[in-house]
Amino acid sequence: MVQQSAHSELTMGVTRPPVTAARLTVADIQDMKPRGEKIVMLTAYDYPSARLAEEAGVDMLLVGDSLGMVVLGYDSTLPVTLEDILHHARAVVRGSQRALVVADMPFMSYQLKEAGAQAVKIEGGVHMAETVRRLVQVGIPVVGHVGLTPQSINQLSGYKVQGRTPEAAERLLEDAISLQQAGAFAVVLETIPAPLASLVSKRLRIPTIGIGAGVGCDGQVQVWHDLLSYATTFVPRHIPRHVKQYANLGAEIRGAIEQYAAEVRGGSFPTTKESFRMDRAVLSEVEAATAKPARG
Numbered sequence: 001m002v003q004q005s006a007h008s009e010l011t012m013g014v015t016r017p018p019v020t021a022a023r024l025t026v027a028d029i030q031d032m033k034p035r036g037e038k039i040v041m042l043t044a045y046d047y048p049s050a051r052l053a054e055e056a057g058v059d060m061l062l063v064g065d066s067l068g069m070v071v072l073g074y075d076s077t078l079p080v081t082l083e084d085i086l087h088h089a090r091a092v093v094r095g096s097q098r099a100l101v102v103a104d105m106p107f108m109s110y111q112l113k114e115a116g117a118q119a120v121k122i123e124g125g126v127h128m129a130e131t132v133r134r135l136v137q138v139g140i141p142v143v144g145h146v147g148l149t150p151q152s153i154n155q156l157s158g159y160k161v162q163g164r165t166p167e168a169a170e171r172l173l174e175d176a177i178s179l180q181q182a183g184a185f186a187v188v189l190e191t192i193p194a195p196l197a198s199l200v201s202k203r204l205r206i207p208t209i210g211i212g213a214g215v216g217c218d219g220q221v222q223v224w225h226d227l228l229s230y231a232t233t234f235v236p237r238h239i240p241r242h243v244k245q246y247a248n249l250g251a252e253i254r255g256a257i258e259q260y261a262a263e264v265r266g267g268s269f270p271t272t273k274e275s276f277r278m279d280r281a282v283l284s285e286v287e288a289a290t291a292k293p294a295r296g
Protein backbone atom coordinates (compact mmCIF):
# COMPACT_ATOMS: atom_id res chain seq x y z
CA MET A 1 0.00 0.00 0.00
CA VAL A 2 1.16 3.55 -0.72
CA GLN A 3 1.62 5.22 2.65
CA GLN A 4 0.10 8.62 3.36
CA SER A 5 2.10 10.96 5.55
CA ALA A 6 2.18 14.70 6.16
CA HIS A 7 5.93 14.72 6.72
CA SER A 8 8.95 13.16 5.06
CA GLU A 9 9.22 9.58 6.16
CA LEU A 10 12.42 8.24 7.68
CA THR A 11 12.78 4.65 6.56
CA MET A 12 15.99 2.84 7.45
CA GLY A 13 17.81 6.16 7.62
CA VAL A 14 16.60 7.31 4.19
CA THR A 15 14.55 10.50 4.02
CA ARG A 16 11.86 10.37 1.35
CA PRO A 17 9.28 12.96 0.40
CA PRO A 18 5.77 12.13 1.60
CA VAL A 19 3.51 10.24 -0.80
CA THR A 20 0.41 12.38 -1.06
CA ALA A 21 -2.54 12.09 -3.37
CA ALA A 22 -1.71 15.45 -4.99
CA ARG A 23 0.43 15.17 -8.08
CA LEU A 24 3.46 17.46 -8.38
CA THR A 25 2.89 20.22 -10.89
CA VAL A 26 5.22 21.86 -13.38
CA ALA A 27 5.45 24.83 -10.97
CA ASP A 28 6.38 22.50 -8.07
CA ILE A 29 9.24 21.09 -10.14
CA GLN A 30 10.42 24.53 -11.24
CA ASP A 31 10.32 25.85 -7.66
CA MET A 32 12.84 23.20 -6.62
CA LYS A 33 15.64 24.85 -8.64
CA PRO A 34 15.84 28.16 -6.68
CA ARG A 35 15.54 26.19 -3.43
CA GLY A 36 18.56 24.10 -4.48
CA GLU A 37 16.50 20.91 -4.11
CA LYS A 38 17.64 18.20 -6.51
CA ILE A 39 14.96 16.77 -8.78
CA VAL A 40 14.86 12.96 -8.91
CA MET A 41 13.63 11.52 -12.19
CA LEU A 42 13.53 7.91 -13.29
CA THR A 43 12.10 6.12 -16.28
CA ALA A 44 9.15 3.78 -15.74
CA TYR A 45 7.28 1.74 -18.30
CA ASP A 46 4.57 -0.11 -16.44
CA TYR A 47 2.35 -0.20 -13.35
CA PRO A 48 4.72 -2.06 -10.96
CA SER A 49 7.77 0.03 -11.87
CA ALA A 50 5.75 3.23 -11.42
CA ARG A 51 4.46 2.06 -8.03
CA LEU A 52 7.92 1.15 -6.77
CA ALA A 53 9.45 4.44 -7.95
CA GLU A 54 6.52 6.34 -6.47
CA GLU A 55 6.88 4.58 -3.11
CA ALA A 56 10.62 5.41 -3.17
CA GLY A 57 9.76 9.10 -3.53
CA VAL A 58 10.80 9.82 -7.15
CA ASP A 59 9.64 13.32 -8.25
CA MET A 60 9.27 12.75 -12.00
CA LEU A 61 8.61 9.59 -13.98
CA LEU A 62 9.66 9.48 -17.60
CA VAL A 63 7.94 7.09 -19.99
CA GLY A 64 11.02 7.27 -22.19
CA ASP A 65 11.28 5.91 -25.68
CA SER A 66 14.18 3.92 -24.21
CA LEU A 67 11.16 1.63 -23.82
CA GLY A 68 11.97 0.42 -27.32
CA MET A 69 15.36 -0.90 -26.24
CA VAL A 70 14.89 -2.01 -22.64
CA VAL A 71 11.34 -3.39 -22.83
CA LEU A 72 10.45 -4.08 -26.47
CA GLY A 73 13.81 -5.45 -27.60
CA TYR A 74 14.58 -3.09 -30.51
CA ASP A 75 18.19 -2.07 -31.07
CA SER A 76 17.39 1.66 -31.06
CA THR A 77 14.58 3.97 -29.97
CA LEU A 78 13.55 4.74 -33.57
CA PRO A 79 10.83 2.07 -34.05
CA VAL A 80 8.86 3.19 -30.95
CA THR A 81 5.39 4.44 -31.89
CA LEU A 82 3.08 6.91 -30.24
CA GLU A 83 0.73 3.99 -29.52
CA ASP A 84 3.56 2.21 -27.64
CA ILE A 85 4.19 5.30 -25.51
CA LEU A 86 0.47 5.83 -24.84
CA HIS A 87 -0.03 2.22 -23.82
CA HIS A 88 2.83 2.32 -21.31
CA ALA A 89 2.14 5.88 -20.13
CA ARG A 90 -1.40 4.91 -19.10
CA ALA A 91 0.00 2.13 -16.90
CA VAL A 92 2.58 4.49 -15.35
CA VAL A 93 -0.12 7.06 -14.60
CA ARG A 94 -2.23 4.33 -12.95
CA GLY A 95 0.76 3.26 -10.85
CA SER A 96 1.64 6.72 -9.56
CA GLN A 97 -0.05 9.42 -7.51
CA ARG A 98 2.52 12.08 -6.67
CA ALA A 99 5.16 11.97 -9.39
CA LEU A 100 4.82 14.22 -12.41
CA VAL A 101 4.64 11.87 -15.40
CA VAL A 102 6.42 12.91 -18.60
CA ALA A 103 5.87 10.96 -21.82
CA ASP A 104 8.45 10.93 -24.60
CA MET A 105 7.38 12.02 -28.06
CA PRO A 106 8.69 9.18 -30.21
CA PHE A 107 10.71 9.70 -33.37
CA MET A 108 8.64 11.43 -36.10
CA SER A 109 5.46 11.72 -34.03
CA TYR A 110 4.32 15.19 -33.28
CA GLN A 111 0.60 14.72 -32.83
CA LEU A 112 -0.64 14.12 -29.31
CA LYS A 113 -3.30 11.90 -27.81
CA GLU A 114 -4.60 11.55 -24.30
CA ALA A 115 -2.61 9.21 -22.04
CA GLY A 116 -3.04 11.04 -18.76
CA ALA A 117 0.61 12.17 -18.62
CA GLN A 118 1.19 15.69 -17.35
CA ALA A 119 3.91 16.64 -19.81
CA VAL A 120 5.79 15.48 -22.90
CA LYS A 121 9.52 15.34 -23.63
CA ILE A 122 10.88 16.27 -27.03
CA GLU A 123 14.40 15.68 -28.33
CA GLY A 124 16.19 18.48 -30.19
CA GLY A 125 17.23 22.10 -29.71
CA VAL A 126 16.82 25.16 -31.90
CA HIS A 127 15.16 23.18 -34.72
CA MET A 128 12.47 21.90 -32.35
CA ALA A 129 11.86 25.24 -30.60
CA GLU A 130 8.88 26.10 -32.82
CA THR A 131 7.20 22.74 -32.09
CA VAL A 132 7.80 23.27 -28.38
CA ARG A 133 6.33 26.77 -28.61
CA ARG A 134 3.16 25.48 -30.33
CA LEU A 135 2.66 22.72 -27.77
CA VAL A 136 3.16 25.12 -24.86
CA GLN A 137 0.76 27.61 -26.47
CA VAL A 138 -2.00 24.98 -26.53
CA GLY A 139 -1.31 24.16 -22.88
CA ILE A 140 0.95 21.10 -23.05
CA PRO A 141 3.95 21.33 -20.70
CA VAL A 142 7.18 20.31 -22.45
CA VAL A 143 10.53 18.99 -21.24
CA GLY A 144 13.32 19.59 -23.78
CA HIS A 145 16.21 17.18 -24.40
CA VAL A 146 19.62 18.12 -25.81
CA GLY A 147 23.12 16.65 -25.98
CA LEU A 148 23.08 12.98 -26.90
CA THR A 149 19.60 12.62 -28.35
CA PRO A 150 19.07 8.91 -29.12
CA GLN A 151 16.47 9.62 -31.83
CA SER A 152 19.29 11.25 -33.86
CA ILE A 153 21.65 8.35 -33.30
CA ASN A 154 22.25 7.89 -37.01
CA GLN A 155 23.17 11.56 -37.39
CA LEU A 156 25.39 11.51 -34.28
CA SER A 157 27.19 8.34 -35.48
CA GLY A 158 26.80 6.51 -32.17
CA TYR A 159 26.35 7.07 -28.46
CA LYS A 160 29.17 9.60 -28.02
CA VAL A 161 29.79 12.45 -25.60
CA GLN A 162 28.40 15.67 -27.12
CA GLY A 163 29.49 19.31 -26.77
CA ARG A 164 33.22 18.72 -26.45
CA THR A 165 34.48 21.36 -28.90
CA PRO A 166 33.93 25.10 -28.29
CA GLU A 167 31.54 25.25 -31.29
CA ALA A 168 29.54 22.21 -30.18
CA ALA A 169 29.37 23.48 -26.59
CA GLU A 170 28.13 26.91 -27.71
CA ARG A 171 25.56 25.25 -29.99
CA LEU A 172 24.34 23.16 -27.10
CA LEU A 173 23.95 26.19 -24.85
CA GLU A 174 22.08 27.93 -27.65
CA ASP A 175 19.82 24.87 -28.07
CA ALA A 176 19.00 24.82 -24.36
CA ILE A 177 18.30 28.57 -24.28
CA SER A 178 16.04 28.31 -27.34
CA LEU A 179 14.00 25.60 -25.60
CA GLN A 180 13.67 27.77 -22.49
CA GLN A 181 12.57 30.70 -24.65
CA ALA A 182 10.06 28.47 -26.42
CA GLY A 183 8.49 27.70 -23.03
CA ALA A 184 9.95 24.30 -22.05
CA PHE A 185 9.67 23.96 -18.27
CA ALA A 186 12.79 21.79 -17.89
CA VAL A 187 15.49 20.34 -20.12
CA VAL A 188 17.28 16.99 -20.10
CA LEU A 189 21.04 17.19 -20.72
CA GLU A 190 22.32 13.82 -21.89
CA THR A 191 25.96 12.69 -22.10
CA ILE A 192 27.78 16.00 -22.12
CA PRO A 193 30.87 17.07 -20.12
CA ALA A 194 30.02 17.87 -16.49
CA PRO A 195 31.49 21.43 -16.57
CA LEU A 196 29.39 22.27 -19.65
CA ALA A 197 26.24 20.93 -17.92
CA SER A 198 27.03 23.09 -14.86
CA LEU A 199 27.41 26.15 -17.10
CA VAL A 200 24.12 25.44 -18.90
CA SER A 201 22.39 24.90 -15.53
CA LYS A 202 23.66 28.28 -14.30
CA ARG A 203 22.63 30.07 -17.50
CA LEU A 204 19.10 28.64 -17.53
CA ARG A 205 16.21 29.74 -15.35
CA ILE A 206 14.45 26.39 -15.86
CA PRO A 207 15.74 23.18 -14.21
CA THR A 208 18.19 20.92 -16.01
CA ILE A 209 17.90 17.16 -15.54
CA GLY A 210 21.14 15.35 -16.27
CA ILE A 211 21.94 11.86 -17.48
CA GLY A 212 25.67 11.48 -17.93
CA ALA A 213 26.04 15.23 -17.34
CA GLY A 214 27.57 15.42 -13.86
CA VAL A 215 26.42 16.64 -10.50
CA GLY A 216 25.96 20.30 -11.46
CA CYS A 217 22.51 19.70 -12.97
CA ASP A 218 19.35 20.57 -11.05
CA GLY A 219 18.22 16.96 -11.12
CA GLN A 220 19.12 13.55 -12.47
CA VAL A 221 17.35 10.93 -14.56
CA GLN A 222 18.32 7.30 -15.05
CA VAL A 223 16.86 4.41 -16.96
CA TRP A 224 15.07 1.94 -14.67
CA HIS A 225 16.72 -1.15 -16.20
CA ASP A 226 20.25 0.33 -15.99
CA LEU A 227 19.87 1.49 -12.37
CA LEU A 228 18.69 -1.94 -11.27
CA SER A 229 20.74 -3.98 -13.74
CA TYR A 230 17.46 -5.57 -14.81
CA ALA A 231 18.00 -7.20 -18.21
CA THR A 232 19.49 -3.97 -19.54
CA THR A 233 20.43 -3.84 -23.20
CA PHE A 234 23.92 -2.78 -22.11
CA VAL A 235 24.79 -5.99 -20.25
CA PRO A 236 26.95 -7.83 -21.04
CA ARG A 237 27.83 -5.29 -23.72
CA HIS A 238 29.10 -1.84 -22.84
CA ILE A 239 27.75 -0.22 -19.67
CA PRO A 240 27.79 3.57 -20.14
CA ARG A 241 29.97 5.50 -17.73
CA HIS A 242 26.98 7.40 -16.36
CA VAL A 243 25.22 4.27 -15.13
CA LYS A 244 25.54 3.35 -11.47
CA GLN A 245 24.04 -0.05 -10.75
CA TYR A 246 22.28 0.16 -7.39
CA ALA A 247 21.05 -3.44 -7.50
CA ASN A 248 21.59 -6.57 -9.53
CA LEU A 249 18.00 -7.58 -10.12
CA GLY A 250 18.68 -9.30 -13.44
CA ALA A 251 21.00 -11.85 -11.79
CA GLU A 252 18.60 -12.25 -8.87
CA ILE A 253 15.61 -12.86 -11.16
CA ARG A 254 17.53 -15.23 -13.43
CA GLY A 255 18.73 -17.18 -10.36
CA ALA A 256 15.16 -17.49 -9.05
CA ILE A 257 13.86 -18.70 -12.43
CA GLU A 258 16.70 -21.22 -12.73
CA GLN A 259 15.83 -22.57 -9.29
CA TYR A 260 12.12 -22.78 -10.24
CA ALA A 261 12.96 -24.66 -13.46
CA ALA A 262 15.27 -27.07 -11.62
CA GLU A 263 12.63 -27.79 -8.97
CA VAL A 264 9.90 -28.38 -11.56
CA ARG A 265 12.18 -30.71 -13.49
CA GLY A 266 13.31 -32.51 -10.33
CA GLY A 267 9.75 -32.84 -8.94
CA SER A 268 10.44 -30.85 -5.77
CA PHE A 269 7.99 -28.07 -6.73
CA PRO A 270 5.17 -27.93 -5.86
CA THR A 271 5.23 -29.49 -2.37
CA THR A 272 2.16 -30.09 -0.20
CA LYS A 273 2.64 -26.50 1.03
CA GLU A 274 1.75 -25.13 -2.41
CA SER A 275 -0.98 -27.73 -3.07
CA PHE A 276 -4.68 -28.04 -2.10
CA ARG A 277 -5.97 -31.00 -0.07
CA MET A 278 -9.07 -33.09 -0.81
CA ASP A 279 -11.09 -35.25 1.55
CA ARG A 280 -9.99 -38.86 1.03
CA ALA A 281 -13.62 -40.07 1.12
CA VAL A 282 -14.56 -37.65 -1.68
CA LEU A 283 -11.64 -38.84 -3.76
CA SER A 284 -12.58 -42.52 -3.20
CA GLU A 285 -16.14 -41.75 -4.29
CA VAL A 286 -14.94 -40.07 -7.47
CA GLU A 287 -12.53 -42.92 -8.18
CA ALA A 288 -15.27 -45.52 -7.75
CA ALA A 289 -17.80 -43.58 -9.84
CA THR A 290 -15.40 -43.11 -12.69
CA ALA A 291 -13.61 -46.48 -12.59
CA LYS A 292 -13.58 -48.24 -15.99
CA PRO A 293 -15.38 -51.59 -15.95
CA ALA A 294 -12.94 -54.50 -16.06
CA ARG A 295 -12.65 -56.04 -19.52
CA GLY A 296 -14.53 -59.35 -19.77
Ligand code: KIV
Pocket (backbone or CB within 6 Å): 043, 062, 063, 064, 065, 066, 067, 104, 188, 190, 211, 221, 222, 223
Ligand atom coordinates in the same frame (compact mmCIF):
# COMPACT_ATOMS: atom_id res chain seq x y z
O1 KIV B 1 14.04 7.61 -23.37
C1 KIV B 1 14.63 7.83 -22.29
O2 KIV B 1 14.62 7.02 -21.36
C2 KIV B 1 15.32 9.09 -22.14
C3 KIV B 1 16.25 9.26 -20.97
C4 KIV B 1 17.49 8.53 -21.20
C5 KIV B 1 16.44 10.69 -20.64
O3 KIV B 1 15.18 9.93 -22.98
